Amino acid sequence: MRIRSLLLILLLVLIGAFVALNWSVFLTNSAVSLGVATVQAPLGLLTLGLLLFVVAYFMVYVLYLQSTVMWDARRNAKELQANRELADKAEASRFTELRGVLEAGQQAVLARLDALEKNLRAPQ
Template sequence: MKLRTLSVLLALLAVAAFTVLNWSVILAPTPLSLGVIDIQAPLGLIFLALMALLVAVFLVYVLYLQSTVMFDARAHAKELQANRKLADQAEASRFTELRGFLELEFKRLAVTDREAKATLEARLDQLERALRLAVEQSGNSLAANLAEMDDRSRSTGLTPR
């Protein structure tokens, strides 16, 4: 138990013990003045009834406070759930937006890749043609040089072995 609850229970037990021990005095009639009239009534019993009424009022007040807190907690829980749902939806929309952005970027990169590949293939074709031309020219030049050397060797009378 909490210290507060324990102290309230101890106080109520002390009042109950005091009441039981002094019951005959509590019930003893006493002259009381109500302002307009004087009556004979047990003063202890009146104070005991007032104390019981005060305890009942405090219990009702505590129950009211607890119910108010419970209703507020429930309202806050619903509001928190609604905010959590909004946050989840916002996060989902950000993921959707990110997915769209990434798809667009990948498409752009694919187009850029295709363009670079086409440029590279065109350049390779150009280099291949230039290489063929160079090989052809080298072949022609070599053939011309060989033919010239052959002509010289024949004209000088040297024959290849």
């Protein structure tokens, strides 16, 4: 695991230990202002619930980001493979064309050599 993951796990364990040690305090009712009204509720439990909500939200967000990156990487790999195959085909066609040009040139050179040989053997 990465050091960040280990630190995050350690932090969550420390928070869990803190909550376990102070559970009775977390359940103590107190006056909680909601902006428009004041209610009697366990402030520690509300804070813990908000903390768990934020942690869950960020875990879902991280999973979303990782899946998006994986899909993009997979799509890019497919595009790269397609481009590589296209480049290989283009290179193969260039080699085929070059082979044709070389063979045509070879035949022209052989024909010219034959003509020169006939001129040399002909009586003057």
